[in-house]
Amino acid sequence: MSGEDVNKQHLQQVMDEAQCLYTGRDIDQALDALASQISEVMADQNPLVLCVMNGGIVLTGQLVPKLNFLLQLDYIHATRYREQLQGSDLQWRVTPATEVKGRVVLVLDDIFDEGETLAGIKSWCEGKGASAVYTAVLVDKQHDRKTATLKKADFTALTAEDKYLFGYGMDYKGYWRNAPGIYAVNF
Ligand SMILES: O=P(O)(O)OC[C@H]1O[C@H](OP(=O)(O)OP(=O)(O)O)[C@H](O)[C@@H]1O
Numbered sequence: 001m002s003g004e005d006v007n008k009q010h011l012q013q014v015m016d017e018a019q020c021l022y023t024g025r026d027i028d029q030a031l032d033a034l035a036s037q038i039s040e041v042m043a044d045q046n047p048l049v050l051c052v053m054n055g056g057i058v059l060t061g062q063l064v065p066k067l068n069f070l071l072q073l074d075y076i077h078a079t080r081y082r083e084q085l086q087g088s089d090l091q092w093r094v095t096p097a098t099e100v101k102g103r104v105v106l107v108l109d110d111i112f113d114e115g116e117t118l119a120g121i122k123s124w125c126e127g128k129g130a131s132a133v134y135t136a137v138l139v140d141k142q143h144d145r146k147t148a149t150l151k152k153a154d155f156t157a158l159t160a161e162d163k164y165l166f167g168y169g170m171d172y173k174g175y176w177r178n179a180p181g182i183y184a185v186n187f
Pocket residue numbers: 052053054055056078079080081082083087109110111112113114115116117118170171
């Protein structure tokens with residue numbers, strides 16, 4: 001069996017044995033509530049919405065059509081995990097093409113785990129002169145290792161137990177971002 005086959009088999013086993021924490025339907029309902037909360041605060045602020053690539057892409061695609069007000073959309077790419085299961089330094093890949101100075105910014109990401117990624121992005125936007133920076137995540141992982149000064153996002157759709165998660169944008173070793181719910185790896 002080739003290395004590639006072993007890898008495929010492992011990836012399939014991870015999916016087959018994973019625990020589904022939230023189905024696509026659960027998530028859609030949670031995103032309706034998230035959109036209402038964001039709209040209450042931001043509807044008149046013409047925000048610049050920044051999708052954090054890669055993990056934020058599914059949340060952004062599902063949430064933005066539920067935000068019924070003027071906004072602009074761009075993306076930012078910063079990564080800490082780089083397909084590993086442990087985070088390290090925040091590495092910048094792409095900064096937004098749209099000017100952040102003077103804008104109210106809404107940063108969208110898949111998961112708030114230790115918080116370093118969103119804290120770093122928020123601080124970068126503030127350094128570029130954003131007038132306010134809000135953060136929203138699909139899921140907040142529940143544990144007491146929130147190492148960043150930022151302890152939670154301004155808007156959180158769902159919470160999850162302290163396991164490695166994948167699906168709805170979150171990867172397992174670069175795969176399964178397309179899984180149609182939020183899953184916990186069963187190690
Ligand atoms: O709260 P933290 O501990 O900082 O972790 C959260 C970050 O980790 C993941 O990104 P990753 O670095 O894996 O890049 P990805 O978006 O390409 O998956 C996720 O998308 C968040 O951005």
